[in-house]
Amino acid sequence: MANKLISEMGLPKSIANVFVARNLLTAKDVLSLTEFDLMELLDVGLATVTSTVSHISEISCPPYQTVLSLLEQRIQNEYLAGHLPTRLKGLDAALCGGIPFGALTELVGPSGIGKTQFCLKLALLASLPTIYGGLDSRVIYIDVESKFNSRRMIEIGVNSFPEIFHIEGMAQEMAGRILVLRPASLAEFTERLQQIKVSLLQRQIKLLIIDSMAALVSREHEEGPPRHHQLGWHISFIKSLAEFSRIPVVVTNQVRSQSSDETSRYSFQVGSKVEYIEDPARSDSHLVAALGIHWAHAVTIRLVLDSKLGKRFIKVAKSPMSPPLAFCFDITSSGISLLNDNGIEMTGPQINTINYQGHSDIIRSAIKGYGDQSE
């Protein structure tokens, strides 16, 4: 919409010509200037400028819909009104059906906690035929850290859906629908994203997984633009990709230590003894999600995976439609399974904190159980 050409907007000839003469070709060029700038540039009166700008604005503005028609459209056209079930009952109930279409879902947690396992299972679920609860479609898995393990994925498939996978050739077909990309640099990733946008609709791709977003940035960590600008374009692009094609997009993120210049206080909070209550959760954890606050605002759903007292938890930390619940989970041969479908409701900002206690015990017992399991 921003790149709509002025010449195609039905403006009177004289004005349209003046715009072209001044090199204002798209709606973006015109709307980036204030009305006085335009008067100066085009040498026309204020009334003309005002009416022209409002005409251009009306045409460049996207059409509206009532929320009711949005709801009806989704119920009618989309699988489960726009959700991909994760087969974890408690989590699906909390997310009103599953991972939502058209939005960015983030999995963040320390290394080894199970993010890639979750992604492998999701990829598999999406490739299943609809009668088994899948999306019957292709999946694109962007594997930045080379963690994708097909053997493990087939193992998950065989253990979770034995009735499907024991049919001759099914494993090959399911695995054949998952396309794994391994970009070596941020530039290559950018290129791939643009290619994906083009082929999304043609090739029936209904799930995009990026594992992990943070690794792309840390690889490029030399001199150059500051970190938070590097992914700015990608964030908007991935979001628009998700929304226009109405597919779920799952992104994993890493953690990093909190730096000394981080804060969670506003200036009016400092020094007021009446209100200030010590935040108990803060002292336990020195970990925060990577990629900064702009990314934190940009994701729609944030699922935090962490470990406390030797148990793993998956927490719905940010979601516009879920209460703040934490579910205890375990990694098994069939992927991830919840130990209890009734989540624990967490109050306050502690749902956002990332704990890392007792983790080495988990890793040790996992290794004992699965031999050379890498996650």
Place this chain on the structure above:
Amino acid sequence: MEVCRLAISASQRGKLISAGYTSLSSLSSLSPSDLARELKISDNEALEILKAASHGSRLDGTGGSHAVVNGAQTAWDMLCEEDLLTHITTSCADLDNILGGGINCNEVTEIGGVPGIGKTQLGIQLAVNVQIPVECGGLGGKAIYIDTEGSFMVERALQIAEACVQDMLEYNGLHRKEFQACQDKIMQSKDFLGNIFYFRICSYTEQIAIINYLEKFISEHKDVKVVIIDSITFHFRQDFDDMALRTRLLSGMALKLMKVAKTFSLAVVLLNQVTTKYSEGSFHLTLALGDSWSHACTNRVILYWNGNERYAYIDKSPSLRSASSPYSVTAKGIRNLASNSKRIKMM
């Protein structure tokens, strides 16, 4: 030179100056045909220039015979108007209290906070609450929801609408006298969704376009009583190398939104994100978009965590005291915090 300040095009101005007309008084006694002959322009153009000049001199107050400056309103008239000001309830009594009854119509209110604090929840709650019928104490209006981040979830809007209907039925059950009038008016939750106009904005150009288009849209849909922009920051936070341009665009937007709020007597609610700022020797959280934007809104509310509870703080308002109050986000939407003790703390 007064002629420079006229709202006419550069070439017309140039001709006036080269013909020797530098002040407005020199134009006041001229007829359009004389001016047209002098500047070698058409009669219509000359008429336009003279109109602009007389408008300019009126604003300067050199008209003399006018007792009141054109376009001004006396403070008394404004006070009478303010008593008729309506508010949109937030469904949380404590929050409504510190806001003086709710979000004010006729004003632009900015609400900001960290991710996950409940900004979108509050936005959706307001979009539903504005539709409460007049008989039940609401405004009976419609809502425009401008979504720049894609955080609007239709399922959540349905949940909140259903809870609102429930609350209205309960309220009705307790207050029997207006029972019949209200009962007829209580809508189904799906009707609530039908009255929210949803726009999905994907770039800053579209954001500017929709704000320009609002005036026309609202004159065609006169019962819109709240415009919610969620969030005003997203598209201005990245890709902007030219900060001066960003500031110009933002202030242009702020002025247009204020004009819309005043012209149509509706509430404009802008949701903002946070960033860190270094001041007084340490880092603090502050709302995004910079210092110049912080002057743009009439009211500013900051949502923050205090221990385990969510609080709202009135950071800036011409008429409300700085105060904070707790609120909570429940399955039904924004509600009061469960405990009964008096919690509003004055700063």
